[in-house]
Amino acid sequence: MILIIFVALLLRTWDLDLRPMHGDEAINAFKLADLLIENQYNYNPNEYHGPALYYFSLPFLWTGNINNITEFNAEILRAIPLTFGIGLILLLFVFKTNQTRDHLWFSALIAAVSPAFVFYSRYFIHEMMFVFFTYAFVFSFAGFIEKQSRVMSISSGLFLGLMIATKETWTIIMAAFALTIFVLYLFKLIPRDYFRNVLDSKIDWMFMVASTGIVILLFYTSFLNDLNGLSRFLDSFSVYFNRGIQTDQHNYPWYKYLEWILFYRSGGSFFSELFVLLCAIPGIIFVFKNPDTDNFVISGKIIAIFSLLNLMLFSALPYKTPWNMLTFWFGFIVLSGYSLAFFNQKLNQKKQIIFWVLISAGFLQLSWESIRINYVDYDRASNPYAYAQPVREIEELVESVHQIVEKNMEYAGFYSEVIAPGNDYWPLPWYFRDIKNIGWYNHVDTLQAPAPLIISNTALKDDVLYNIYQVPPPGRRVMYMPYRDHSFVVRSGISFDLLIQKNAWDNLN
Amino acid sequence: MKFLKVIKITAILLMISLTFAFAQDKKQDLKPVDIKLPKPMFIGTPQNMQVPNLEKPLGKARPPFLAPAGTINLAAGKSVKSTDEEPIIGEIAMITDEDKEAGDGSFVELGPFTQHVTIDLGQKSDIYAVVLWHFHKQPRVYFDVIVQVADDPDFIENVKTVFNNDIDNSSGQGIGKDMHYVETSEGKLIDAKGVQGRYVRCYSNGNTNNDLNHYIEVEVYGKPVK
Numbered sequence: 124m125i126l127i128i129f130v131a132l133l134l135r136t137w138d139l140d141l142r143p144m145h146g147d148e149a150i151n152a153f154k155l156a157d158l159l160i161e162n163q164y165n166y167n168p169n170e171y172h173g174p175a176l177y178y179f180s181l182p183f184l185w186t187g188n189i190n191n192i193t194e195f196n197a198e199i200l201r202a203i204p205l206t207f208g209i210g211l212i213l214l215l216f217v218f219k220t221n222q223t224r225d226h227l228w229f230s231a232l233i234a235a236v237s238p239a240f241v242f243y244s245r246y247f248i249h250e251m252m253f254v255f256f257t258y259a260f261v262f263s264f265a266g267f268i269e270k271q272s273r274v275m276s277i278s279s280g281l282f283l284g285l286m287i288a289t290k291e292t293w294t295i296i297m298a299a300f301a302l303t304i305f306v307l308y309l310f311k312l313i314p315r316d317y318f319r320n321v322l323d324s325k326i327d328w329m330f331m332v333a334s335t336g337i338v339i340l341l342f343y344t345s346f347l348n349d350l351n352g353l354s355r356f357l358d359s360f361s362v363y364f365n366r367g368i369q370t371d372q373h374n375y376p377w378y379k380y381l382e383w384i385l386f387y388r389s390g391g392s393f394f395s396e397l398f399v400l401l402c403a404i405p406g407i408i409f410v411f412k413n414p415d416t417d418n419f420v421i422s423g424k425i426i427a428i429f430s431l432l433n434l435m436l437f438s439a440l441p442y443k444t445p446w447n448m449l450t451f452w453f454g455f456i457v458l459s460g461y462s463l464a465f466f467n468q469k470l471n472q473k474k475q476i477i478f479w480v481l482i483s484a485g486f487l488q489l490s491w492e493s494i495r496i497n498y499v500d501y502d503r504a505s506n507p508y509a510y511a512q513p514v515r516e517i518e519e520l521v522e523s524v525h526q527i528v529e530k531n532m533e534y535a536g537f538y539s540e541v542i543a544p545g546n547d548y549w550p551l552p553w554y555f556r557d558i559k560n561i562g563w564y565n566h567v568d569t570l571q572a573p574a575p576l577i578i579s580n581t582a583l584k585d586d587v588l589y590n591i592y593q594v595p596p597p598g599r600r601v602m603y604m605p606y607r608d609h610s611f612v613v614r615s616g617i618s619f620d621l622l623i624q625k626n627a628w629d630n631l632n
Numbered sequence: 633m634k635f636l637k638v639i640k641i642t643a644i645l646l647m648i649s650l651t652f653a654f655a656q657d658k659k660q661d662l663k664p665v666d667i668k669l670p671k672p673m674f675i676g677t678p679q680n681m682q683v684p685n686l687e688k689p690l691g692k693a694r695p696p697f698l699a700p701a702g703t704i705n706l707a708a709g710k711s712v713k714s715t716d717e718e719p720i721i722g723e724i725a726m727i728t729d730e731d732k733e734a735g736d737g738s739f740v741e742l743g744p745f746t747q748h749v750t751i752d753l754g755q756k757s758d759i760y761a762v763v764l765w766h767f768h769k770q771p772r773v774y775f776d777v778i779v780q781v782a783d784d785p786d787f788i789e790n791v792k793t794v795f796n797n798d799i800d801n802s803s804g805q806g807i808g809k810d811m812h813y814v815e816t817s818e819g820k821l822i823d824a825k826g827v828q829g830r831y832v833r834c835y836s837n838g839n840t841n842n843d844l845n846h847y848i849e850v851e852v853y854g855k856p857v858k
Contacts, residue, residue, distance in 0.1 A: 146675070146677070146678055147677050150674050150675070153672070153674070154674075170674065170675075170676050171674065371841065371842075372676075372677075372679050372841060373677070373679065373680075373841075374841060374842040374843075375842070375843070376744065376843050388800060389684045390684035390685060390799060441842075444677060503682070504682040504683055504684040504686070505684070506682075509682055510677075510680045510682065511677060511678045511679060511680040511681070511682070512682060538669060540669070541672075545675065545770070546672070546673040546674075546675050547675060547678055548672065549672070549675060549678070551672075552672035560669060561669060562669030562670050563669075563670050563671060563672040563673065564670065565673070581689045582771065582816060609688070610688070610689045612688060612689070614678075614681070614682075615680075615681045615682045615683055615686055616681030616683070616686065616771050616772075616773060616814040616840070617678075617681070617771065618688070618689045
């Protein structure tokens, strides 16, 4: 186990700040700063997901003695999903009662090297925490069905509450989970005695519901500081329902998740985690074919149907982002481990040699892809998980702006403005968080004099020039210099120009 | 005399201190001022445009395109046919109605997968440029943008490809070497280099936002062959 955790840590912790900050990570950092500095969090049902990420991040900041957003850094923020990413592997061992030792090792090793799990363990968004709580709930609930233990019922309730407090997609996950239980019951895939016993333990159910309720109440009311948070939590249902079925952005065909994870082609390169699915398919067959005495029978069947239904539900919704794949993909990883353990036990010595050669090749391919997408192509189109990802060239813009600001420290009235349609300037607020006089706009305001330093989306070039040279009357027009003759690419398809007032330009030399 | 000397020294000292005081004041002026500026507004996850072979933005207005005198937009008001004759939004005729606005009512939305529109210029013409506007209300990249010119409506005779950015031949017209580009209000100007033909066909295969195809306008600049 130590070796697996070592491999997982090695792949995840190296150069944690290598990838430029994503816009979503930057926004999460600002939200976290509000909670840290002003001790204020108000749930917004329209964006930014649930409160759990921010509250669970606080101890990391306290440990790092961080008191201000300027003291934030990418490493400390990304250490949070990283911890949950490692926690997800450990979760397999915590709930080991349902699984054989071989099975655990195989599943844990695949999770340790899976490119998707390595990538999103280094990404300060809600997803890794969400997958952790989802599977903590699934394993607990499977344990509850199997043993009707009170500890498992309370643990199911707590983790369900935390899942709900993390991200609104819990509704899809729970729809898949409820359907899973229904299918297992209807087709008698789990002996009905289990269900009868579970339904009889009413007090356990009360404990489960109460623990879920308490967690929701505490998190969505900001620990009883904002009771209206509960009504906003209820509002989120309709917001996310509408977004799921009717979306102008992130609208992809049903097969997009399969394309991203299994057959992703970009230019000359090809990416795939097909090895996991190839191993998981026999695993799904085995959990239903093997006798009920097998010690993975209940959680195995739950995970198999749950993962398949999750894949179907998420694929059916037009709204798709690659990190949503993690929930069903982890289920397939668990099932892959199950089938590999099964083959390892059943094959004779001769076939085992072939088996190990194939398995080693599969693990090496996954590890290689992990290294490639996390350390080489972390911002490129050849990486299916780098979604709306700022590119490494952003550093040139950041450095240039800092240089200009530094050289104009003594220039009275010097300030900067960033202009981008739709406020699409993230993650620049993260990179310019140390710059004091900087304003953020979504359009060129012709009623206001242009700032000495203009950082504007290339699409607004004409508007910016109009505001500089057409709006002011003759004699009051100020000369501006372009910092360089071509734009700065911030992310694929989005670029910015730097225009500097002549006096400020002179201070550079 | 001594009294005058004292006054002189006092006056000099006074001037020095005043100059020093003014200098100090000026120095204070040079301190950056605290200006109330708007804070960044939060937004949702931006649309992904991580597209291979994407052309870098110019960062300045497109240079003027030079064509022989008498060159006009031959496509204006001409008839258009499409693989999707019943568009989801708008009408096929909007592609040549000279309305290049970004808003609703100015674009036609065709179904998913590879679709094409064919403009009949009315007669064989020398074509110098084709300018395409797919959709520019938000930055997008359209895939498999292919522009062909031919003598017949079925594109069998004298077919010439003037632009192709289908890097993996997913639309079946051959692998293209042209670059993907972000849609802007300027449109995409394709240099047709004086190619001759009567029909102009434009392909596309979805975009970075969804798998649908859109057209605001297609302009074909050229001169009828005499």
